[in-house]
Amino acid sequence: METEKALELAESLMKDFAISTRRPEENRVDFVIDRKNLKPAVDAILVDKRWGYLSAITALDNALWKVDETTKEKTIDPSGGSLELLYHFCQAAAVATLRVSIPYNDPKVDSICDLISSVSLYEREAAELYGIEFVGAPNTDKLLLPDNWPAGVYPMRKTFTSLEDSAKG
Amino acid sequence: MEPKTAPEKFIVPIGPQHPALKEPGHFEFTVEGEVVTNATARLGFVHRGMEKGAENRTWIQDLYLMERVCGICSHVHALAFALGVEKLAGVQAPPRAQAIRELVSELERIHSHLLWLGVAAHEGGFDTLFMFSWRDRETVMDLLETISGNRVNYSANVLGGVKIDINEKQADAIRKGMDFLEERTQHYLKVVTEDETFLGRTRNIGVMSFEQADFLGAIGPTGRASGVKRDVRIDSPYTAYNDFPVKLITHTHGDLEARFIVRIQELYESYRLVRELVDKMPAGELTVKVPRRIPEGEVISRVEAPRGELLYFLKSNGSDKPERVKVRTPSLCNWSSVLVTAVGHNLADMPMILAGIDPCFSCNDRIVTVNRKTDSTQMDWEDLRQYGIEYYK
Amino acid sequence: MENMMQGVMEKVKTWARINSPWAIHYNSGSCNGCDIEILATLTPRYDVERFGIKLQGSPRHADVLICTGPVTLQSRDRLVRIYEQMPDPKFVVAVGSCGISGGVFQGCYNVVGDISEVIPVNVYIPGCPPRPEAIIHGVVELLKSLKP
Numbered sequence: 063m064e065t066e067k068a069l070e071l072a073e074s075l076m077k078d079f080a081i082s083t084r085r086p087e088e089n090r091v092d093f094v095i096d097r098k099n100l101k102p103a104v105d106a107i108l109v110d111k112r113w114g115y116l117s118a119i120t121a122l123d124n125a126l127w128k129v130d131e132t133t134k135e136k137t138i139d140p141s142g143g144s145l146e147l148l149y150h151f152c153q154a155a156a157v158a159t160l161r162v163s164i165p166y167n168d169p170k171v172d173s174i175c176d177l178i179s180s181v182s183l184y185e186r187e188a189a190e191l192y193g194i195e196f197v198g199a200p201n202t203d204k205l206l207l208p209d210n211w212p213a214g215v216y217p218m219r220k221t222f223t224s225l226e227d228s229a230k231g
Numbered sequence: 232m233e234p235k236t237a238p239e240k241f242i243v244p245i246g247p248q249h250p251a252l253k254e255p256g257h258f259e260f261t262v263e264g265e266v267v268t269n270a271t272a273r274l275g276f277v278h279r280g281m282e283k284g285a286e287n288r289t290w291i292q293d294l295y296l297m298e299r300v301c302g303i304c305s306h307v308h309a310l311a312f313a314l315g316v317e318k319l320a321g322v323q324a325p326p327r328a329q330a331i332r333e334l335v336s337e338l339e340r341i342h343s344h345l346l347w348l349g350v351a352a353h354e355g356g357f358d359t360l361f362m363f364s365w366r367d368r369e370t371v372m373d374l375l376e377t378i379s380g381n382r383v384n385y386s387a388n389v390l391g392g393v394k395i396d397i398n399e400k401q402a403d404a405i406r407k408g409m410d411f412l413e414e415r416t417q418h419y420l421k422v423v424t425e426d427e428t429f430l431g432r433t434r435n436i437g438v439m440s441f442e443q444a445d446f447l448g449a450i451g452p453t454g455r456a457s458g459v460k461r462d463v464r465i466d467s468p469y470t471a472y473n474d475f476p477v478k479l480i481t482h483t484h485g486d487l488e489a490r491f492i493v494r495i496q497e498l499y500e501s502y503r504l505v506r507e508l509v510d511k512m513p514a515g516e517l518t519v520k521v522p523r524r525i526p527e528g529e530v531i532s533r534v535e536a537p538r539g540e541l542l543y544f545l546k547s548n549g550s551d552k553p554e555r556v557k558v559r560t561p562s563l564c565n566w567s568s569v570l571v572t573a574v575g576h577n578l579a580d581m582p583m584i585l586a587g588i589d590p591c592f593s594c595n596d597r598i599v600t601v602n603r604k605t606d607s608t609q610m611d612w613e614d615l616r617q618y619g620i621e622y623y624k
Numbered sequence: 625m626e627n628m629m630q631g632v633m634e635k636v637k638t639w640a641r642i643n644s645p646w647a648i649h650y651n652s653g654s655c656n657g658c659d660i661e662i663l664a665t666l667t668p669r670y671d672v673e674r675f676g677i678k679l680q681g682s683p684r685h686a687d688v689l690i691c692t693g694p695v696t697l698q699s700r701d702r703l704v705r706i707y708e709q710m711p712d713p714k715f716v717v718a719v720g721s722c723g724i725s726g727g728v729f730q731g732c733y734n735v736v737g738d739i740s741e742v743i744p745v746n747v748y749i750p751g752c753p754p755r756p757e758a759i760i761h762g763v764v765e766l767l768k769s770l771k772p
Binding site: 178 | 271274275278280282283318445446447448450461466467528529530531533540542544546555557559563564566567568570571
């Protein structure tokens with residue numbers, strides 16, 4: 063199926079869920095969806111209509127930075143920002159991404175392992191590196207971080223600089 | 232599933248004890264009798280924290296960092312990264328650079344498939360095939376060294392193009408190398424499709440149906456061996472694949488034999504493509520300028536590594552350092568699908584099945600946990616490998 | 625280049641007669657580049673086994689530990705355990721830039737870097753990766769240093 067047609071098909075499949083839609087590149091479409099709609103959206107695009115395959119899940123820490131007027135130093139403003147999960151589906155050259163915003167104070171989202179069993183490794187990676195809880199995930203063992211990694215320390219968050227700094231608190 | 236606390240479980244402390252094995256890794260198999268009933272993985276021994284490291288380095292430094300995600304497929308990592316950065320910067324590398332990038336990609340695919348052939352053969356106990364394929368592989372290592380200066384981590388890419396060029400003498404050496412390898416590959420194809428003992432370990436073993444492969448997202452030769460028509464070089468051509476296309480190679484059986492055949496046939500395609508690139512290399516510049524600060528934006532870069540689709544997600548905040556570099560290696564995809572299909576197969580088939588997806592060890596671990604309901608056997612990778620060999624004697 | 629190779633091979637033959645070391649290989653988190661080159665030393669072009677250097681699987685029978693990688697935090701304990709299981713006298717060869725300083729991964733959150741921060745190292749072989757000849761040379765240098 064041609065790229066443009068594939069993207070249009072994805073748009074029509076997501077029309078009930080997409081809060082906003084964007085075409086960041088000529089072969090890509092991004093849909094922002096509410097996290098409570100994640101499972102139905104994945105169901106609609108993949109399980110039901112077999113639009114491509116889930117290629118990757120990217121986690122982002124969209125931290126809010128503030129710049130000090132005088133020193134020009136950049137620091138993180140904890141009052142803003144959020145985590146974000148991007149579910150990338152690929153259909154030949156077309157890439158459709160579901161974007162789900164996850165608040166720092168309630169970092170939970172449903173696991174989609176019961177829809178696609180092979181997703182477990184991707185979820186485990188995002189869980190331990192970003193501190194996101196995938197509710198209902200069948201396996202929450204550490205995937206990449208060592209067994210003795212301190213709990214509650216998420217190395218991919220912008221607030222993490224090094225283990226030593228984290229230990230100092 | 233409670234991997235760590237179930238009473239029948241035991242963790243087998245396995246390290247990469249065998250010389251033919253590379254990275255430490257951890258698989259957990261639950262077994263009833265001979266049959267695997269559950270499989271999962273625990274990686275982490277090679278986790279270095281590169282995605283975070285990438286945020287603290289400049290775009291240029293990151294090119295060299297990403298090359299070393301994996302020593303076997305270093306070029307495609309740097310390539311995916313460079314292509315992504317170029318997209319963000321709104322530039323395109325010149326045609327000659329793209330052709331050279333494709334040439335190195337295919338040479339890398341050749342060395343990787345030959346490497347895998349040897350390792351997979353070794354897993355099944357066919358050490359002669361291992362020695363032969365690695366000896367022949369030296370041909371391609373020499374070629375890569377001749378054109379780039381290094382056997383591994385050839386660093387052909389720069390942001391905006393390539394830093395190596397091909398002259399007539401090198402082109403000649405490449406042609407001779409391809410001729411030699413093509414003849415040797417015919418021998419390998421024969422062994423893989425006709426040798427009785429080999430077939431005993433591969434035919435109808437480790438079958439992944441088209442349905443499973445398609446839905447679970449199996450990619451690369453693993454997916455194509457099950458008939459899934461996915462190849463980024465064809466679906467979404469990059470570098471010079473529009474001008475120098477590759478033929479899609481698939482198989483239908485989805486068993487281990489199919490995975491061997493697909494990779495060997497891909498070798499033939501690569502030889503053909505390399506010859507074509509060398510004969511018809513476009514003239515011109517090797518680089519285009521890329522700014523130090525990359526404009527804000529997000530980009531997804533996909534290339535076909537020897538093991539399958541490699542996906543890079545890059546996010547720029549407008550500075551000289553990336554905001555986010557996300558790497559999804561093909562092996563992670565294939566692990567996932569294989570762990571699901573391992574269920575129902577014999578334990579003795581596990582070494583070959585795992586080797587059959589050509590795991591890039593830079594992404595995995597090699598520790599195998601065998602959970603038996605009845606007894607508590609400890610097995611290390613070498614044991615498991617021997618177990619497989621003995622089982623089929 | 626030819627002469628240098630011959631020179632190295634002559635030295636290796638001498639050492640094989642005096643000492644036939646059994647080696648064990650451990651990857652402490654490398655990208656695999658070094659490990660592939662180590663493996664290549666076993667293959668027909670370099671054929672390091674004909675000099676008596678035998679790569680085998682058990683630490684308890686090893687004289688030399690050939691270690692690659694920047695020592696990830698998870699692999700650290702296992703590295704120490706393997707070293708402790710080796711009988712005396714034992715020696716460690718660090719192959720690759722990662723084992724010297726962490727290589728390109730220096731400063732990354734999950735690596736230690738210099739292998740000698742975890743276990744004592746006798747020989748460092750720099751390179752990213754070092755070529756098989758360099759690896760063989762490094763092992764030969766180790767054996768030379770043992771000569772009474």
